[in-house]
Amino acid sequence: MQPLDPAEIRASFVNCSRGEAKSITLPADIPWEKRDFLGWRDVKAPGRAYLVVPRGDEVIGLSLRAAAPPKSRLRSNICAFCTTTHPLADITLFSARLAGKAGRDGNTVGTYLCSDLACSAYLRGELKPAVPQPKETLSEEERVERMNEKIGRFVARVLETR
Numbered sequence: 001m002q003p004l005d006p007a008e009i010r011a012s013f014v015n016c017s018r019g020e021a022k023s024i025t026l027p028a029d030i031p032w033e034k035r036d037f038l039g040w041r042d043v044k045a046p047g048r049a050y051l052v053v054p055r056g057d058e059v060i061g062l063s064l065r066a067a068a069p070p071k072s073r074l075r076s077n078i079c080a081f082c083t084t085t086h087p088l089a090d091i092t093l094f095s096a097r098l099a100g101k102a103g104r105d106g107n108t109v110g111t112y113l114c115s116d117l118a119c120s121a122y123l124r125g126e127l128k129p130a131v132p133q134p135k136e137t138l139s140e141e142e143r144v145e146r147m148n149e150k151i152g153r154f155v156a157r158v159l160e161t162r
Ligand SMILES: [Zn+2]
Pocket: 079, 080, 081, 082, 083, 084, 113, 114, 117, 118, 119, 122
């Protein structure tokens, strides 16, 4: 993705207050050319996470809340963005407040994702998940494309109420 400066990142958020956008701890040392979107956990506020996603000429920032680890009998789960299979501890339910009034009224949309939101790094083999992956016939490029489509749909759901 195209590099963004801190002011551009803070200005991109569509589902939180300006005050919250100002208080976000930004990630450091981003390898922009190897990232399709930014996703990070707030090191100073572990329940908070953020996505910054290119969308046409725009960049859309989403503030997320991370749920506590699930109590489930499943041993593993799949990230809804990058389709990486992880042990349950490495998957987190994230919820995003909808944009606009719907969000201020408390409406959210949730999805299960890589706990560290490092989807781009998993797809490029920079990070290895802790469990073996099912065989896939898609190339890396096709998998990145599929991820971008899924992220686009998630962002669209948040923006529907903008
Ligand atoms: Zn992922």
